[in-house]
Amino acid sequence: MKILILGGDGYLGWPTAMHFAARGHEVAVADNLGKRFWEAEMGVTPLFHIPPLQRRVRIWNEMKRGPKPMKLYIGDIAQNHRFVYHLFEDFRPDAVVHYAEQPSAPYSMVSRLQAVSTQVNNVSGTLNVLFAMKRYTPAAHLIKLGTMGEYGTPNIDIEEGWIEIEHKGRKDRMLFPKQPGSFYHLSKVHDSHNIEFACRIWGMRSTDLNQGVVYGMETDETAMHPELLTSFHYDEIFGTALNRFAVQAVAGMPLTVYGAGGQTRGFLNIRDTLQCVELAAMNQAKEGEFRVFNQFTEAFSVMDLAHKVKEAGEALGLNVAIANVENPRIEKEAHYYNPKNTALFSLGLKHHPLTQDVIMGMLKKIMSSRDVIDRATINPTVKWRKS
Ligand SMILES: NC(=O)c1ccc[n+]([C@@H]2O[C@H](COP(=O)([O-])OP(=O)(O)OC[C@H]3O[C@@H](n4cnc5c(N)ncnc54)[C@H](O)[C@@H]3O)[C@@H](O)[C@H]2O)c1
Numbered sequence: 001m002k003i004l005i006l007g008g009d010g011y012l013g014w015p016t017a018m019h020f021a022a023r024g025h026e027v028a029v030a031d032n033l034g035k036r037f038w039e040a041e042m043g044v045t046p047l048f049h050i051p052p053l054q055r056r057v058r059i060w061n062e063m064k065r066g067p068k069p070m071k072l073y074i075g076d077i078a079q080n081h082r083f084v085y086h087l088f089e090d091f092r093p094d095a096v097v098h099y100a101e102q103p104s105a106p107y108s109m110v111s112r113l114q115a116v117s118t119q120v121n122n123v124s125g126t127l128n129v130l131f132a133m134k135r136y137t138p139a140a141h142l143i144k145l146g147t148m149g150e151y152g153t154p155n156i157d158i159e160e161g162w163i164e165i166e167h168k169g170r171k172d173r174m175l176f177p178k179q180p181g182s183f184y185h186l187s188k189v190h191d192s193h194n195i196e197f198a199c200r201i202w203g204m205r206s207t208d209l210n211q212g213v214v215y216g217m218e219t220d221e222t223a224m225h226p227e228l229l230t231s232f233h234y235d236e237i238f239g240t241a242l243n244r245f246a247v248q249a250v251a252g253m254p255l256t257v258y259g260a261g262g263q264t265r266g267f268l269n270i271r272d273t274l275q276c277v278e279l280a281a282m283n284q285a286k287e288g289e290f291r292v293f294n295q296f297t298e299a300f301s302v303m304d305l306a307h308k309v310k311e312a313g314e315a316l317g318l319n320v321a322i323a324n325v326e327n328p329r330i331e332k333e334a335h336y337y338n339p340k341n342t343a344l345f346s347l348g349l350k351h352h353p354l355t356q357d358v359i360m361g362m363l364k365k366i367m368s369s370r371d372v373i374d375r376a377t378i379n380p381t382v383k384w385r386k387s
Contacts, residue, residue, distance in 0.1 A: 161292020
């Protein structure tokens with residue numbers, strides 16, 4: 001297949017591009033390098049130095065692992081529709097994996113500027129992609145990364161995107177109600193509606209992957225060469241829960257659990273993100289179908305997660321403390337949580353559970369860069385409600 005990865009410079013986009021290329025697909029990556037600007041704006045850096053995307057693509061192509069060299073397009077999918085049209089006209093993908101969005105809830109809550117730019121970037125980019133696909137590749141499959149955070153924490157079971165509703169004696173199948181927790185999560189909800197509309201009205205085919213929180217830094221392909229690594233964040237803005245706890249454990253800082261720590265979320269290993277996206281691509285949605293998969297493998301409370309990191313750290317001789325800090329977010333700290341996630345398993349997902357060994361592997365890798373950890377960027381300063 002010809003697979004286009006939008007957001008190919010990112011934490012998930014780069015490993016995904018190599019994963020498909022290593023399995024014999026023809027791959028192109030596109031990115032505006034916007035994440036590197038947002039990092040500079042927030043004064044944070046990934047833990048390990050990430051070579052320019054051009055260099056990583058060159059190194060990959062020199063290894064001759066794919067059927068054809070990986071192609072690279074640099075441009076902005078939200079602000080430059082001509083770039084997007086050129087991309088689709090030139091590469092003509094069979095499947096598009098769309099990661100190219102501003103991915104941080106705290107970033108979107110910094111101020112009006114970041115809230116607006118997150119929604120404009122994410123929603124316009126997806127709209128431009130839909131119009132370009134309609135014009136050049138209407139039969140292609142759009143695999144779009146959404147998040148489990150779109151649903152929030154309702155007091156009922158969470159279905160995979162759709163729900164049968166009976167109201168006043170009549171029934172219908174509707175999109176599952178959403179209660180997103182930030183302007184970032186809202187941008188994903190708006191995307192989901194726009195994509196469902198394009199499937200319903202234009203007959204496009206799409207899979208919306210409502211992904212949980214991803215952890216880990218290594219995949220088969222990132223391990224092939226020291227410069228093929230992927231971006232690993234641990235700061236309050238871009239660092240996701242487990243990644244952040246692992247760095248705090250190595251830095252000798254208490255693991256900062258926001259509030260009571262009963263917040264329960266779906267998680268998955270970065271290796272399973274690649275598997276899930278591949279399963280979606282190899283089993284494409286039907287013409288006109290808007291399919292939703294809940295993409296996580298295990299659910300943990302934030303406090304459970306902190307205890308797992310503490311245990312793994314102590315097994316490596318680290319002295320790890322856990323601290324409940326004031327919750328900067330507005331969210332329920334004790335709640336019902338029962339999301340369904342059977343669709344990807346029924347397609348054959350074999351997941352990597354979060355074991356002590358997995359966490360110890362992460363901790364050992366982080367220890368090799370202990371000296372460059374910027375401790376000042378970890379504790380939360382962005383607040384959902386300004387006091
Ligand atoms: N990492 C997670 O835990 C997680 C969980 C759920 C959902 N997601 C979603 O998965 C996707 C990828 O996440 P990630 O952690 O790899 O983020 P990332 O920021 O590392 O990667 C996103 C990439 O998209 C690029 N990009 C953003 N806007 C663009 C634009 N307008 N034009 C071109 N390129 C653009 C960025 O430069 C960046 O390289 C995001 O959409 C994110 O919301 C991530």
